[in-house]
Amino acid sequence: MRPDPLYARYPFLDAARAAVQEADISPPRLVTEGDPAVDRARERVERALMSGTVASETPERWSDRDELLSYPIARILVSLVDVRAAVEKYADAEAETAFERLRADLAADDAELRSVATPRADLPTFLDDFDLDGAVRRVADGSGDPGRDTFRIDVTAYLRLTDPDWGADWRLVNRDLADGEVPVASEELHRLLREAVRRRVASGLPFEVRGSAGGDALAAALDDDVTALRDRLAERERLPSVDTVAPERFPPCMRALLDRADGDLPPHSAFAATAFLVSLGLDADTIAERWPGLDDGDLSYRATVLADDGGGGSQYPAPSCATMATFGDCVNPDERCETIDHPRRYYAAAVADADRSESDD
Ligand code: SF4
Structure with a gap:
């Protein structure tokens, strides 16, 4: 399997998930065969719980295939850990990592620094993947610098993605709503996309691993990892001294x-x-x-x-x-x-x- 390198950076995209399904790769087999993707999945979850990011500390160690396949295995691990705080931290870390990468990609895109060696996500790809392509409109500021453009987003999508806890700035009454669209700055649009990623990652987690075909053997094979992750999480939750x-x-x-x-x-x-x-x-x-x-x-x-x-x-x-x-x-x-x-x-x-x-x- 030689996946699109973009999928390795954004494995939650629909196309990335479809690529894994098409390759017909069985997570239980990867686990029992000790595939490197399992090691990367372990690191992915541990980094999420301990450091709030899923980016590897040793990126040179992993292939695009390892990165892509580590995502579904990481979801299995998080499901087996089966602690609400773990699901939340994991989804947030995936979203934060995607947010940082997307920001860097779009900045390079705006500055026309695209290179073949580093595949970068573009905004249309992301908007399309999250069914937002018809809901977001770019508004050029006239300077010719795309980095200074703003956006208008359909009010329904805006309300769906914002959270009341985000503060007064995000309340609709404080926005210049016109023609069913809400103006947002470029950074704000990235924040909304971060939220869309977080929700997608959290969706369906945790799921039942045991009881499905091969699920019990899979759970048994990952038992030590799950125990270690639970302990790291418990320790992280600021145990009182x-x-x-x-x-x-x-x-x-x-x-x-x-x-x-x-x-x-x-x-x-x-x-x-x-x-x-x-x-x-x-x-x-x-x-x-x-x-x-x-x-x-x-x-x-x-x-x-x-x-x-x-x-x-x-x-x-x-x-x-x-x-x-x-x-x-x-x-x-x-x-x-x-x-x-x-x-x-x-x-x-x-x-x-x-x-x-x-x-x-
Ligand atoms: S503190 Fe000890 S005895 Fe109490 S629930 Fe935890 S492990 Fe069991």
Whole structure:
């Protein structure tokens, strides 16, 4: 498959999606064969959740085919993560990346910097793809510089794409509505297209992967990736930092694991307990002293890796409740557990409650 390079940059376009369908490529097969598109899909979602963009950090590593095929696989991953915040962040990151690329493409287009080597999107292609071709009219400003042109957009399309949260400038009463058209600046038209992209990407997400033909095997093959993405997301959601260590306030799962810690914890449980303690700022020596059962010979290495955040958040964040449950480590959940999604959030809330009741006394 040698896709149009434009589709690699804008894989949500209808024509790009049709190209994937025509190529009759099965995502389950790509996953089981370890296709590079799956690695790119993993990066695509992770970058979306952590950095708000889907642009690769190593673009030279990926072919146009990898880029294009990574999009449907990324949608599968996001569906399996199945957390609302992940869908929102992912759709927004796809839209933001498209918005940046489109702006650059149109600026180059206006300046007549088009080159064969870098295929660029043009406005008619985008408008047509989003059924806006008859709804947007370019108004030349007379200077001969297309970059200074403005646009008029059909009021129905304008109302459909704008959001009341965007502020007073976007309210219809503050626009010079005439003949059923609303004037918009070029940047504003790009913002509307960004919104159209965001909605298209979010549409249909998350979908049911399990239960469809090959879906269960696909979900099983992507299980580790889904777990890692959930954990990255939970960590990203600004877990509260707590600077006291009060084991009596630890969540039930951690109390159970630490009570059981006798050197025989399964690796995932030892990892979860160590990650939780390291996230509270404890080092290997302190952990070994207070919970000698965790000192299984690998503790020092484990704690070092867990504490090494490289400035961008630990590569192995403490597991979320969803991951704990997956591994059977969520035990004795109590009432507070119903209000949180991460053991650290449980602990922060328990410490805050205890502080509050002490100051009330
Ligand atoms: S719900 Fe979360 S915090 Fe509560 S016991 Fe389970 S894993 Fe621990």
